Amino acid sequence: MSRWLVTGAGGQLGSDVTAVLEMYGEDAVACDRTTLDVSDADSVNDVLGEAKPQIVINCAAYTKVDDAETDEETAFCVNADGPDLLARWCYDANARLVHVSTDYVFDGTAASPYDEETPIAPKSAYGRSKAAGERAVLTSGAHAWIVRTAWVYGAVGANFVKTMARLSRSRESVQVVDDQVGAPTWSLHLARGLVAIGASAAEPGIYHCTNGGEASWYVFTRAIYAEMGLDPARVEPTTTDAFPRPAPRPAYSVLSNAKWLSAGLPAMPHWRDGLHEAFVAVGEELTAG
Numbered sequence: 275m276s277r278w279l280v281t282g283a284g285g286q287l288g289s290d291v292t293a294v295l296e297m298y299g300e301d302a303v304a305c306d307r308t309t310l311d312v313s314d315a316d317s318v319n320d321v322l323g324e325a326k327p328q329i330v331i332n333c334a335a336y337t338k339v340d341d342a343e344t345d346e347e348t349a350f351c352v353n354a355d356g357p358d359l360l361a362r363w364c365y366d367a368n369a370r371l372v373h374v375s376t377d378y379v380f381d382g383t384a385a386s387p388y389d390e391e392t393p394i395a396p397k398s399a400y401g402r403s404k405a406a407g408e409r410a411v412l413t414s415g416a417h418a419w420i421v422r423t424a425w426v427y428g429a430v431g432a433n434f435v436k437t438m439a440r441l442s443r444s445r446e447s448v449q450v451v452d453d454q455v456g457a458p459t460w461s462l463h464l465a466r467g468l469v470a471i472g473a474s475a476a477e478p479g480i481y482h483c484t485n486g487g488e489a490s491w492y493v494f495t496r497a498i499y500a501e502m503g504l505d506p507a508r509v510e511p512t513t514t515d516a517f518p519r520p521a522p523r524p525a526y527s528v529l530s531n532a533k534w535l536s537a538g539l540p541a542m543p544h545w546r547d548g549l550h551e552a553f554v555a556v557g558e559e560l561t562a563g
Contacts, residue, residue, distance in 0.1 A: 275300065275301055276300070276301070276328040276329050276473070277301045277302075277303070277325070277326065277327045277328050277329070278295055278300055278301065278302045278303065278327055278328070278329045278330075278331065278472070279302070279303045279305060279321075279322060279325050279327035279329070279330045279331070280292050280295070280302060280303070280304050280305065280330075280331050280333060281305050281310055281312055281330070281331070281332045281333055281334040281356075281360070282305075282306070282307070282312075282332070282333035282334030282335060283304035283305055283306050283309075283333065284306030284307065284308075284430075285306075285333060285334075285335075285430060285431055286426065286427075286428040286429075286430045286431040286433060286461050287333045287374065287426060287428065287461045287464060287465060287468075288304070288306070288331075288333035288334070289428075289429075289430045290428055290429075290430075290461045290462045290464070290465035291331050291333055291465040291468055291469065292304040293462075293465070294462070294465045294466055294469050295469060298469065300469075303325045303327060305321060307334070309321065310322075310334075312332070312334045312352065312355075312356030312357075312359060312360060313351040313352050313355045313356045313359070314359075315359055318359045318360060318363055319363060322360075322363050322367070323363075326367070327369055328369050328370065329369065329370045329371075329372070329472045329473070330360055330363075330364055330369060330370070330371045330372070331371075331372045331374075331468050331469070331472055332356070332357060332360055332371065332372065332373045332374060333374055333468075334352065334356055335352060335353055335374065335404075336348060336349045336351075336352035336353050336400070336403065337400070338400075339378070339398060339400045339521045340519055340520040340521045342398065342399040342400040342403065342521065343398065343399050343400075343520040343521050344520070345399075346399040346402070346403065349399055349400055349403040350402075350403045350406060352403075353400075353403035353404050353406070353407045354403050354404075354406035354407045354410060355410075356407070357373050357407035357408075357410050357411050358407070358410035358411075358414070360373070361373070361410060361411045361414035361416040361418055362414055362416070364414070364416040364417070364418065365414050365415045365416040368417075369416075369417075370416075370417045370418070370419075370472060371411065371416050371417070371418040371419070372418070372419050372421060372468050372471060372472045373407065373408075373411050373418060373419070373420050373421070374421055374422075374423065374468070375404050375407065375408050375420050375421065375422045375423075375480075376400075376401070376404045376422060376423065376424065377422060377423070377424035377425075377456065377524060377527040377529055378396060378397075378398060378400055378401035378404060378524065378527075379394040379395075379396050379401055379404055379405045379408065379422070380392065380394060380395060380396070380401075380524060380527070381395040381396070381397055381524065382397065382522075382523070382524020382525045382526050382527060383525065383526065384526050384528075385526065386528075387488075387528040387529055387530035388482070388528065388529050388530060389482070389530045389532065389533065390422075390479070390480040390481065390482060390530075390533050394408075397522045397524070398521040398522055399521065400521060408420050408480070412480075417478050418478055419471050419472070419476065419478055419479065419480075419481060420479070420480045420481070421467070421468060421471065421480075421481050421482075421483050422480065422481070422482050422483070422529055423459055423464055423482070423483055423484050423529070424456050424457055424459060424484050424527045424528075424529055425456040425457060425458045425459055425484070425494075425527065426459050426460075426461050426464060427458065427459070427460065427461065427552070427560075428460065428461030428462065428552075428556070429461075429556040429559035429560065430461075430559075434458075434491070434494070435498055435549075435552075435560050436560060436561075438450075438495050438498050438499075439498065439502065439560060439561040442499065442502065442504055442508070446508065447508045447509070447510055448495065448508065448509055448510065449510045449511070449512040449516070449517075450491050450492040450494075450495045450509055450510070450511065450512065451490065451491050451492060451511075451512055451513060451514050451516070451517060452490045452491070452492035452493070452511035452512065452513070453490065453513050453514050453525060454490060454491055454514060454523055454524070454525055454526075454527070455488050455489065455490050455525070455526050455527065455528060456484075456488065456489070456491075456524075456526075456527035456528055457484040457485055457486065457487060457488050457489070457527070457528050457529065457545050458485060458489060458494050458545040458548070458549060459483075459484045459485045459542075459545065459548065460485060460548040460549065460551065460552045462552070462555070462556075463485060463542055463543060463548055463551075464483060464484075464542075466540065467483045467534075467539065467540065467542060468483075470539055470540050471483075471537075471539055474537070474538070474539060476537040476538070476539060477537070481533055481534050481537070481539075482529035482530055482531055482533065482534060483529075483531060483534050483539075483542060484528075484529050484531065484542065484545075485542050485543055485544060485545040485547075485548040486531065486541075486542055486543065486544040486545060487544045487545045487546065488528045488545075489545060489546075490511075492509060492510075492511045492512075494545075494549075495509045496509045497546060497549055498549070501549060501550060501553040501557070502553075502561060
């Protein structure tokens with residue numbers, strides 16, 4: 275049995291990764307931000323040195339996309355310096371690293387799913403920080419997998435599904451952008467994928483892992499309303515220009531899972547099936563508050 279260590283274990287994805295490892299009966303050390311500061315070398319060396327993991331799954335991240343536009347330094351601390359320190363420790367300790375990245379490393383101008391060989395061109399501070407984290411991991415020499423994902427939602431923390439559920443209680447109708455397209459991904463499905471690749475013989479490198487299919491935020495919201503037993507007609511389409519944000523959003527964020535599948539890793543369900551499964555399993559958490 276291998277010893278695993280999960281960073282960011284108090285967050286949306288990290289909590290699910292920890293739960294999956296526990297369900298599988300693995301020896302797992304869960305570290306939240308109070309236990310491990312991934313951007314601090316002493317913290318990384320002390321905590322990992324004591325735990326001695328053979329596999330590290332890095333779910334720690336600065337994900338405040340809009341705030342990063344005015345606080346890029348903090349974003350780089352967590353999203354670039356953190357992976358660098360973890361990868362260096364893994365290299366020295368001959369441990370494996372699974373590092374989570376994002377669709378925001380791309381420019382969002384594609385018309386078909388991005389594969390792992392597509393040149394990255396981040397347009398936001400958040401995207402630049404995540405791209406820098408990828409480079410640090412790739413050049414560290416560590417046995418590492420970078421797993422890009424997108425549009426993640428889950429039972430813990432804030433996310434789009436929870437926001438739409440809250441708005442449904444206070445507004446008769448909501449306007450949601452219909453010109454941004456991605457693949458909504460349930461964090462528990464992604465967590466299972468991260469554990470699968472960490473235990474696999476897949477070649478180190480970059481992989482994409484999302485739920486299958488694609489949808490706009492508008493289509494996704496209509497599906498959320500349907501799962502809640504509400505009338506999807508209460509959701510109205512609008513454009514990105516109608517809701518300007520500090521950070522630019524990719525217009526197209528769909529990631530190809532072809533390399534993931536060719537490596538023999540488990541297929542991810544279609545996003546619509548994933549949403550239904552999430553509501554069956556953790557619907558109360560998604561709609562509370």
